[in-house]
Amino acid sequence: KAGVTQTPRYLIKTRGQQVTLSCSPISGHRSVSWYQQTPGQGLQFLFEYFSETQRNKGNFPGRFSGRQFSNSRSEMNVSTLELGDSALYLCASSLTGSNQPQHFGDGTRLSIL
Amino acid sequence: GDSVTQMEGPVTLSEEAFLTINCTYTATGYPSLFWYVQYPGEGLQLLLKATKADDKGSNKGFEATYRKETTSFHLEKGSVQVSDSAVYFCALSHRNRDDKIIFGKGTRLHILP
Numbered sequence A: 001k002a003g004v005t006q007t008p009r010y011l012i013k014t015r016g017q018q019v020t021l022s023c024s025p026i027s028g029h030r031s032v033s034w035y036q037q038t039p040g041q042g043l044q045f046l047f048e049y050f051s052e053t054q055r056n057k058g059n060f061p062g063r064f065s066g067r068q069f070s071n072s073r074s075e076m077n078v079s080t081l082e083l084g085d086s087a088l089y090l091c092a093s094s095l096t097g098s099n100q101p102q103h104f105g106d107g108t109r110l111s112i113l
Numbered sequence B: 001g002d003s004v005t006q007m008e009g010p011v012t013l014s015e016e017a018f019l020t021i022n023c024t025y026t027a028t029g030y031p032s033l034f035w036y037v038q039y040p041g042e043g044l045q046l047l048l049k050a051t052k053a054d055d056k057g058s059n060k061g062f063e064a065t066y067r068k069e070t071t072s073f074h075l076e077k078g079s080v081q082v083s084d085s086a087v088y089f090c091a092l093s094h095r096n097r098d099d100k101i102i103f104g105k106g107t108r109l110h111i112l113p
Helices: none
Strands: A005-007 A010-013 A019-024 A031-038 A042-050 A053-057 A064-068 A074-078 A087-094 A108-112 B003-006 B011-014 B019-021 B023-026 B032-038 B044-050 B056-059 B062-065 B075-077 B086-093 B107-112
Touching: A005 A087, A010 A019, A019 A087, A019 A108, A031 A074, A042 A064, A074 A087, B003 B086, B011 B019, B019 B107, B023 B032, B023 B086, B032 B062, B044 B062
Parallel strands: A010 A108, B011 B107
Antiparallel strands: A005 A019, A019 A074, A031 A042, A031 A087, A042 A053, A064 A074, A087 A108, B003 B023, B019 B075, B032 B044, B032 B086, B044 B056, B056 B062, B062 B075, B086 B107
16 A cells, blocks of 8 residues: 655755645545644644645645645645745645544655755 | 643663653643654654553554553653664644644654664
């Protein structure tokens, strides 16, 4: 059974640009959550999508957005990139919700120059 | 609101030493408790879990007991190996609520040969 797949693994962008990250959950999983991981702040919850609807949201500015498709694949978008957005972005999936044990991908490492 | 507090790292031990990583939580009701592990360059993996008071979760030689009286879920291992070097996250969630998992900040563990 394939795990959670995140693409790309690495990205380098410059300030002001925008970026889209992709996450394919484990087959059958309907909930996809996104996290930002940095050395200073640790693991921070961005949002969760379930059946194409955003169900939970963390405390991030509106520049961070996401969506989920009918096949449960999810994308996360960050607009007007700032230096502080440099981080490892992790996606996790579960059968029914972000309160269930999460299955994580290996992340996308985003570096802002 | 709910929260998880872990001991600050890094924790450095010699191979075959006894390991304890402290975790305490603040939560209403009866949450489920988890330990996740993140190896270098990878996402998080569920290590073990406990869903009610006095339950003991165990996996790969690691153990943690759900102590409601002390609101704790300390991670222990009797004899660590170099391959246990990783970041360990304590987490909680409520099965009956549509809320996200709450993660601690993580504890980095270094095992010296």
